[in-house]
Amino acid sequence: MVQKYGGTSVANLDRMRAVAERAVATQREGNDVVVIVSAMAGETNRLLGLAHQITEVPDMREMDALAATGEQVSAALVAMTIHALGGRAKSLLGHQVRIQTDAAFTKARIHTIEGSKVRSTCAEGSIAVVAGFQGADPEGNITTLGRGGSDTSAVAIAAAIKADVCEIYTDVDGVYTTDPNICPSARKIDHISYEEMLELASLGAKVLQIRSVELAMKYGVPIHVRSSFTDTTGTMVTSEEGLEAVVVAGIAYDKSEAKVQLINVPDRPGVVARIFGTLAEKNVSVDMIIQSPSREGGATTDVTFTVAKTDLARCKDLIEQCAREIGGAALEYDPDIVKVSIVGLGMRSHAGVAARMFGILAGEGINIQGITTSEIKVSCIIHSKYTELAVRALHDGFGLDKASAAVGG
Amino acid sequence: MVQKYGGTSVANLDRMRAVAERAVATQREGNDVVVIVSAMAGETNRLLGLAHQITEVPDMREMDALAATGEQVSAALVAMTIHALGGRAKSLLGHQVRIQTDAAFTKARIHTIEGSKVRSTCAEGSIAVVAGFQGADPEGNITTLGRGGSDTSAVAIAAAIKADVCEIYTDVDGVYTTDPNICPSARKIDHISYEEMLELASLGAKVLQIRSVELAMKYGVPIHVRSSFTDTTGTMVTSEEGLEAVVVAGIAYDKSEAKVQLINVPDRPGVVARIFGTLAEKNVSVDMIIQSPSREGGATTDVTFTVAKTDLARCKDLIEQCAREIGGAALEYDPDIVKVSIVGLGMRSHAGVAARMFGILAGEGINIQGITTSEIKVSCIIHSKYTELAVRALHDGFGLDKASAAVGG
Numbered sequence: 162m163v164q165k166y167g168g169t170s171v172a173n174l175d176r177m178r179a180v181a182e183r184a185v186a187t188q189r190e191g192n193d194v195v196v197i198v199s200a201m202a203g204e205t206n207r208l209l210g211l212a213h214q215i216t217e218v219p220d221m222r223e224m225d226a227l228a229a230t231g232e233q234v235s236a237a238l239v240a241m242t243i244h245a246l247g248g249r250a251k252s253l254l255g256h257q258v259r260i261q262t263d264a265a266f267t268k269a270r271i272h273t274i275e276g277s278k279v280r281s282t283c284a285e286g287s288i289a290v291v292a293g294f295q296g297a298d299p300e301g302n303i304t305t306l307g308r309g310g311s312d313t314s315a316v317a318i319a320a321a322i323k324a325d326v327c328e329i330y331t332d333v334d335g336v337y338t339t340d341p342n343i344c345p346s347a348r349k350i351d352h353i354s355y356e357e358m359l360e361l362a363s364l365g366a367k368v369l370q371i372r373s374v375e376l377a378m379k380y381g382v383p384i385h386v387r388s389s390f391t392d393t394t395g396t397m398v399t400s401e402e403g404l405e406a407v408v409v410a411g412i413a414y415d416k417s418e419a420k421v422q423l424i425n426v427p428d429r430p431g432v433v434a435r436i437f438g439t440l441a442e443k444n445v446s447v448d449m450i451i452q453s454p455s456r457e458g459g460a461t462t463d464v465t466f467t468v469a470k471t472d473l474a475r476c477k478d479l480i481e482q483c484a485r486e487i488g489g490a491a492l493e494y495d496p497d498i499v500k501v502s503i504v505g506l507g508m509r510s511h512a513g514v515a516a517r518m519f520g521i522l523a524g525e526g527i528n529i530q531g532i533t534t535s536e537i538k539v540s541c542i543i544h545s546k547y548t549e550l551a552v553r554a555l556h557d558g559f560g561l562d563k564a565s566a567a568v569g570g
Numbered sequence: 571m572v573q574k575y576g577g578t579s580v581a582n583l584d585r586m587r588a589v590a591e592r593a594v595a596t597q598r599e600g601n602d603v604v605v606i607v608s609a610m611a612g613e614t615n616r617l618l619g620l621a622h623q624i625t626e627v628p629d630m631r632e633m634d635a636l637a638a639t640g641e642q643v644s645a646a647l648v649a650m651t652i653h654a655l656g657g658r659a660k661s662l663l664g665h666q667v668r669i670q671t672d673a674a675f676t677k678a679r680i681h682t683i684e685g686s687k688v689r690s691t692c693a694e695g696s697i698a699v700v701a702g703f704q705g706a707d708p709e710g711n712i713t714t715l716g717r718g719g720s721d722t723s724a725v726a727i728a729a730a731i732k733a734d735v736c737e738i739y740t741d742v743d744g745v746y747t748t749d750p751n752i753c754p755s756a757r758k759i760d761h762i763s764y765e766e767m768l769e770l771a772s773l774g775a776k777v778l779q780i781r782s783v784e785l786a787m788k789y790g791v792p793i794h795v796r797s798s799f800t801d802t803t804g805t806m807v808t809s810e811e812g813l814e815a816v817v818v819a820g821i822a823y824d825k826s827e828a829k830v831q832l833i834n835v836p837d838r839p840g841v842v843a844r845i846f847g848t849l850a851e852k853n854v855s856v857d858m859i860i861q862s863p864s865r866e867g868g869a870t871t872d873v874t875f876t877v878a879k880t881d882l883a884r885c886k887d888l889i890e891q892c893a894r895e896i897g898g899a900a901l902e903y904d905p906d907i908v909k910v911s912i913v914g915l916g917m918r919s920h921a922g923v924a925a926r927m928f929g930i931l932a933g934e935g936i937n938i939q940g941i942t943t944s945e946i947k948v949s950c951i952i953h954s955k956y957t958e959l960a961v962r963a964l965h966d967g968f969g970l971d972k973a974s975a976a977v978g979g
Binding site for chain 2: 174177179208211212214215216220222223224225227229230234235237238240241242244245250251252254256257274301302446
C-alpha cells in the first residue's frame with residue numbers, strides 16, 4: 162500500500178502526526194506501507210525564494226540540490242513521528258531508493274526505480290517513508306521531477322513494488338465533475354478511468370500531476386485520490402474495465418491558451434507545414450489547429466490555432482516573420498479565450514454528444530470560435546467571459562448535477 | 571586548497587557572497603579550490619528543535635537525515651552564488667563525495683574518502699562546494715559526524731586530495747593563548763603543534779573540532795585557523811618540526827566535569843577495577859583518577875575521579891550500587907570544580923614546570939584538589955569559583971601576555 166501526502170498534509174508537526182497515525186494504523190491492519198511525502202507547505206517556495214534572491218536565473222543543478230532538502234526534512238520528521246508513536250519507520254531519499262532519472266534538472270523524468278530497497282524496508286517491519294519529488298541522474302547528481310512530482314514518485318514506486326493501490330492524500334476529497342468554485346452543483350466522482358482523468362487535465366492538475374496518471378495507466382496502478390483530513394472514500398482512478406461508460410464524466414476548462422489567426426493565407430501545399438514547422442522548431446507547442454475551407458476559388462484560406470499564453474510573445478515574432486515571407490496574410494491575436502471540454506468514455510458509443518454540447522452553448526447565446534475532438538473529448542473555444550456560464554450549462558445540461566444521471570446519455 | 575566555512579560565515583546570503591568571492595578569487599590565483607560549508611547559523615538548531623518537538627528521544631538515523639539538509643542547503647546556495655559571480659561550481663553531498671563512515675548515527679567516524687569526485691570537479695574548472703558534517707554508512711544511510719563535524723570533513727577531504735593547506739574560516743581570528751573573554755592579555759598564537767592543539771582541547775573546541783586535529787596530525791595536513799571577516803593571517807596548526815618548543819603555549823580550562831569521591835574504599839586487589847569496569851561498561855567516560863595512599867595499615871583508601879557533568883546522574887546510580895556491594899565506602903560529589911591546564915611542547919625538556927604552576931596557584935591562595943600530567947600538559951582541579959583568577963595568574967605567570975616571552979621557559 163502506497164500513501165502519498167502532499168504539502169498541506171505535512172504542513173506542520175500536528176498534521177505529520179495525523180499522517181503517522183494513519184500509516185501506523187494501515188500497517189497494523191496487515192499491510193506493507195510505503196509513505197511518500199512532499200515538502201512542508203511553503204517550504205519549497207521559501208527555498209526557491211532564497212535562490213532567487215541570489216540571482217534571477219539560478220543554476221538548475223543547484224536548484225535541485227536545494228529544493229530536494231524540503232522533502233528530505235518531511236521524510237525524516239514523519240519517520241521520527243512514527244517512531245514516537247511506537248511504530249518502526251525509515252526515511253529514504255531518491256538516490257537511496259535508486260529513483261534514476263535523466264539529467265534534465267528541475268523537470269527530470271524517471272527512467273528506472275529499484276523496488277528492492279523499499280521492499281526490504283517493509284520486510285523488516287518498517288514503514289518506508291520516501292522523500293517524493295526527487296531522484297538522481299546516472300552520475301549521482303540530485304534531480305527533481307517538477308512541481309507535483311511527488312505524485313509521480315508515488316505511482317512509480319507503487320508500480321515498482323506492485324502495490325495494490327496508490328493513495329494520493331490531498332486537501333480535497335477527490336476529483337469533481339467540474340470546478341466546484343464556479344459550479345456549485347459539481348459532484349465528487351467515485352470512479353474514473355485513466356483516459357478520462359488525462360483528458361480532464363485542467364481539473365485533475367489541481368489534485369493529480371498528469372504525468373503520474375500516464376505512469377499509472379502504463380503500469381496499471383489504481384490511484385485513490387482522497388482527503389488527508391477525513392476518512393471518506395475519494396475518487397478511484399483505474400483502467401476502464403468494469404467501469405460504467407459514462408457519456409460525460411466531467412467538464413474541464415482551460416484559460417491558459419491564446420488564439421492566433423492567420424487570415425488570407427495562400428492556399429498552396431507546404432504553406433501550413435512551413436508555419437507550424439517554424440513554431441515546432443522553436444519549441445512553441447500548438448494545441449488546437451483549425452483550417453477553414455479555401456476561399457476565392459481555392460486561392461486563400463484562414464488558419465486558426467491556440468498556443469499557451471506564456472508563449473504568445475515568442476509566437477508573434479515567429480509568425481510575423483513567416484507571414485512576411487509567405488506574403489499576403491493578415492494576423493490577429495486573442496488572449497481572451499477559454500477552452501471548455503466535455504470528457505467521457507461513453508462518447509465512443511454514443512453519437513450526437515458533440516451536437517448536444519453545441520446546442521447547449523447556443524442555447525446560452527455563446528458563440529463557438531473553434532472545435533476539436535478526440536475519441537473521448539469535445540473541446541470548444543469560446544470567449545473567456547462565458548467561462549462560468551458555459552461550464553454550469555454543460556454540467557447541468559449533461560445531467561452531472563444528478564448522481565448517475567449522465568450514465569447512458 | 572581547501573577552505574572550510576562555519577555557520578556564522580554562511581549565516582545569510584550576504585555572508586555567502588563574501589565566501590563565494592573569496593573562493594573565486596582563490597581559484598583565479600591558480601588554485602584548485604574545494605569549499606566545505608556548515609549549515610547556516612541557527613539552521614541545525616532549528617531542525618533539531620523540530621525533532622525535539624516530536625519526541626524527547628528522536629530516532630538517531632532520522633536525526634541525521636534531518637540535520638544533513640542544513641549543509642545541503644548551504645552548499646547549493648554557495649554554489650549558486652559562485653555561478654552568479656560568473657564562476658563555476660558544483661555542490662557535492664557526503665554520499666556523492668563518498669565520505670564513507672561507520673553507522674554510529676549523530677557521531678559517525680569517517681572510514682574512507684574518495685578524492686576522485688572532488689578532483690574531477692576541480693579538473694573541469696569548477697569549485698567543489700562540499701556539504702560538511704555528513705557522510706554515508708556502507709548501507710547508504712546518511713550519517714553525521716557530530717557537532718563541529720564540518721572541520722573533520724574539511725581535513726579529511728584535504729588529506730584525500732593531498733591539499734597544501736586546509737583553511738578553517740571562523741568568526742575569530744585564530745587560536746588564543748587562553749580565553750580572551752576571561753583574560754584580557756590573551757594573545758593570538760601564530761604557530762602551534764597538533765599535539766598542543768589537542769591538549770588545548772577546551773580552547774580549541776571553540777574554533778576547531780578535536781577530531782579534525784587528530785586527523786590532520788595523522789595525515790600531516792596543515793590547518794590554518796582564520797577569520798572569514800578579515801584577510802589577516804590566523805593560527806597555523808602543523809607538526810612540531812621547525813616550531814620553537816614553547817614551554818607553555820596556552821592555558822586551557824574546562825568546567826564540564828564533576829568530581830566524585832569514594833572515601834574509605836577497602837584496599838583490596840580488584841576493587842578499583844570493579845568500580846571503573848562498571849562505569850566503562852555503561853559508557854561513562856572517566857577523565858582524571860586519583861588514588862590516595864592507603865590508610866589504617868593498608869586497609870582502606872580514597873578514590874577520586876572526574877566525569878562529565880552530563881553523566882553525573884547516571885554515574886551516581888552505578889557507583890552507589892558498587893559501593894553497597896563493596897561495602898564500607900562513603901560517597902561525595904562535587905560539581906563545582908574546574909580543570910585548569912597548562913600546555914606546551916617545551917615541558918618535555920624543562921623540569922620544574924609543574925612545580926611552578928602549583929606555586930602560582932598557591933600564591934593566589936587556591937587549593938589544588940587533584941593533579942594529572944601528560945608529557946606536554948599539567949592539569950589541576952580547583953574550585954570553580956577560582957577559574958578566572960587561576961587562568962589569569964597562570965597566563966601572565968608563564969609570560970604568555972608577552973610575545974615570545976614564554977619561549978625557553
